[in-house]
Amino acid sequence: xxxxxxxxxxxxxxxxxFEAPVAGAGETLVQVRAxxxxxLVKSQAAxxxxxxxxxxxxxxxxxxxxxxxxxxxxYFAFPRGPFGAMAQxxxxxxxxxxxxxxxxxxxxxxxxxxxxxxxxxALTERAHFQRGENVxxxxxxxxxxxxxIQIARHLGANKVIVTGxxxxxxxxxxxxxxxxxxxxxxxxxxxxxxxxxTIRSHRxxxxxxxxxxxxxxxxxxxxxxxxxxxxxxxIRFVQIGSITGNTITLPASALRSSGLEMMGSGLGSVSNAGxxxxxxxxxxxxxxxxxxxxxxxxxxxxxxRAWTSDAAARTVFTI
Numbered sequence: 001x002x003x004x005x006x007x008x009x010x011x012x013x014x015x016x017x018f019e020a021p022v023a024g025a026g027e028t029l030v031q032v033r034a035x036x037x038x039x040l041v042k043s044q045a046a047x048x049x050x051x052x053x054x055x056x057x058x059x060x061x062x063x064x065x066x067x068x069x070x071x072x073x074x075y076f077a078f079p080r081g082p083f084g085a086m087a088q089x090x091x092x093x094x095x096x097x098x099x100x101x102x103x104x105x106x107x108x109x110x111x112x113x114x115x116x117x118x119x120x121x122a123l124t125e126r127a128h129f130q131r132g133e134n135v136x137x138x139x140x141x142x143x144x145x146x147x148x149i150q151i152a153r154h155l156g157a158n159k160v161i162v163t164g165x166x167x168x169x170x171x172x173x174x175x176x177x178x179x180x181x182x183x184x185x186x187x188x189x190x191x192x193x194x195x196x197x198t199i200r201s202h203r204x205x206x207x208x209x210x211x212x213x214x215x216x217x218x219x220x221x222x223x224x225x226x227x228x229x230x231x232x233x234x235i236r237f238v239q240i241g242s243i244t245g246n247t248i249t250l251p252a253s254a255l256r257s258s259g260l261e262m263m264g265s266g267l268g269s270v271s272n273a274g275x276x277x278x279x280x281x282x283x284x285x286x287x288x289x290x291x292x293x294x295x296x297x298x299x300x301x302x303x304x305r306a307w308t309s310d311a312a313a314r315t316v317f318t319i
Contacts, residue, residue, distance in 0.1 A: 003059045003087030004303040004317070009047035012307035013060055013086070015300060021083040021091035028068055028094045030076050034110035034297070035064030035085035037307070037315040039241075051267050053081050061085025061317075063279075065100055065110045073100045075109055075279055078272045086300060088319055095273055098280035103287050111295035111314045112147065112286060113279050118240050119148035119208055121278040122265035123155055127206045127236040131156030134202055137178075138219060139210030139243060141169045143314055146176055147291060148208055151282070153177040154289040159202050163215060184215050191215070195222035199235070207237045213245025220250060224257035234259040240266065 001020045004013040023029050043049035045060040061084035063077040074097040079090040100109050119137075123129040135152045139145050140162035152160050161180040164170035170181040180202065182194060195218055198204070209216050216239075225232040237260055254260065263269070270278070285291070294313035298306045306315050 001088040002300070002319075004061070004084075004300060005057050006045050006060055007057050009045070009056070012304045013045060015303050018057070018059055018083075018087060020089055021080070023091050026093055026095075027080065027091050028097065030064075030066040030068060030074070030079075030090050030092060030097070032064050032066040032085060032087060032090055032319045033073075034066075034106040034319070035061045035300075035317050036110045036114060036295075037317065038062070038114045040114060042307075055082070058082035059084035059087045059090070061087075061090075063110070063113050064090075065106045066090070068097070073106075074098060075100050075113055075283060077113070077276050077279065086303065086317055086319075093272075096276045098276055098283065101283060101287065104283060107295050107297045107316045107318070108286070108293065109283060111316045112291065112293045113282070115142075115144035115293070115314070116147045116151060116282045116286075116291065117275060117279045118144045118210075118265070119151045120282045121270050121275055122208055122238040122240055123152065123206065124281070125270045125274055125278060126238050126263050126265040129155060129157075129206055132158050133205035134159040134161070136161040136163075136199070136204045136207045136219075137210070138163045138207060138215055139241065140164060140173055140178065142210065142243075143293060144241070145210050146173070147293065148210075149173060149176045149178050150289065150291050151285075152208075154285055154291070161198055161202060161204065163211075188214060188218055192218040192221045195219050199223060203233065204235060205233075207235060209237065209239050210241040211244045212239065212242040212248060214248075215244065217248045217250075220248070220254045220260070223260050224254050232257065232259040234261065237262045239264040 003018040064085040141164040162178040163182045166185045296313040300317040
C-alpha cells in the first residue's frame, strides 16, 4: 500500500510503499480518508515524544477519519504500530473507532479531533469540570488553545480567562468567548501578581496549561496563600503541553499554602478508550457548538513538502 514512511527520525517522512496491515483479534482495518498533522505526530515521528516508537521504518499518524469494511465512516485513534494513520489502510482496536456525524466533513473531523480532545478530555476526564465553574487557559493562541476557549464555553464555563505571548497575540480571543485576556510579556514578578489578582477576583476553579515553563511558574506562585484562617480555594491545574519548557521550579510552599491539585492530561493519564470516548463527545458537539478550526487539505503524496510547512492552518492529509 501507499503511505507516508519515516525512514529517519531526523528527516521528514517520504511517500512510498509500506506493507499492508492485517487485523488481529479485537482489531479492524480502516480505509483512511483523512489524517491530521499535529505537534504530537511530528514529535513522535522525530523520536522526541515519550510515546515515540524506537524501530524504523514506520508510518506516522495517531488518528484520522476513514471507512470500515461495512462502509461506516468513523474517527479512529491509536493505530497499532508501525501502521500509523497516514496510509491508505491502517489497523486499530475496534473500541478506538467512533462514528463521525453526517454533517461533519472528513477534513474538519480529522483536523479538530486531536487539538479539541486535549481540552475536552482535560476538563471532563481529569478536572471533572462542572457547569458554572471558571477556567483559565494558559496558552490560548494556538489551534488547541483557541478550541479550548470554545469548548469550555460549550461545557458551561461561567468565565474564561486566557493568556498569550503578548497583547497582539491575544487579539480576537474575546470573540471566541474569552472574558479576560492576559499577555505574558510582563516581568515575572508583575505577571505573578496579575495572576494572583485574576485568580482571586474571578475565582478560578480550573487551569488548563498548554505552555509549562516560566508562565506556569508564575501561575503556581500566584495560587498560594499566606497562612490565613480559612483554607485556600480548590484549584485543579491540568498540565497539557510544554511549548515553552519541559521543566519548572516548584517550591514546596506552593502546594502547602494552597488548594492546588496538580495533574496531567494526555497519553497515559487517560486511557486510550477514554480519549476515544472524549473525541466521540467532541465530534457530536462540533456543529451544534459552532467550533471552528482552520484546516488545509493536502494530498498525502505531498507529505515531504508539507511536513515542514509553517502554515497557520492545520494540515490534514487526504488519501
